Amino acid sequence: MANLGQTFDPNEVEPTSRPDPVPEGRYVLQVIDSDIKPTKSGQMLALTMEIHDGPYQGRKVFENLNIQNASAQAQEIAQRQLSALCRAAGITQAITDSQDLHYQPFEADLKIEPARTVGEKTYDPRNAIKKYVFEDQAPPAGKPAPSAPPPPQRQAAGGSRPWERRAS
Secondary structure, eight states, X not given: OOOOSSOOOGGGSOOOOXXXXXXXXXXXXXXXXXEEEEETTEEEEEEXXXXXXXXXXXXXXXXXXXXXXXXXXXXXXXXXXXXXXXXXXXXXXXXXXXXXXXXXXXXXXXXXXXXXXXXXXXXXXXXXEEEEEOTTOOOOTTSOOOOOOXXXXXXXXXOSSHHHHHOO
């Protein structure tokens, strides 16, 4: 039992509930927080990402990458995902600190992972990264490369988005 140190009246505060996942699709996101956490068989990079703009601006997406793992396959998958994130965010130099990923906008396709139960715990449906989007991606095997779309129209330097301000 724990004393709240105050009286709390639930009738005076609007209740909240977990929001449903955002619809599947392509979004501009940015990493806003990261941490290295121990796992049973190594270390994971825990990333908190945020949708950067649009009607779902501010919604969070969480991703855990097993960057050091006893399973070589799990580690390779995580390192490939980290490489894709870096490329999508325009990071081309080697990094030593996950903070280098922070506030670098990138595009990614989100999917919805269904609700699941693991042991005694039940997890709600959630968004997850399906694919990071970057320019030099190869088309899926057996599919022809799409024709190049026209280059996006860029605003003059000084736009409101970080990648618009970098444009020249």
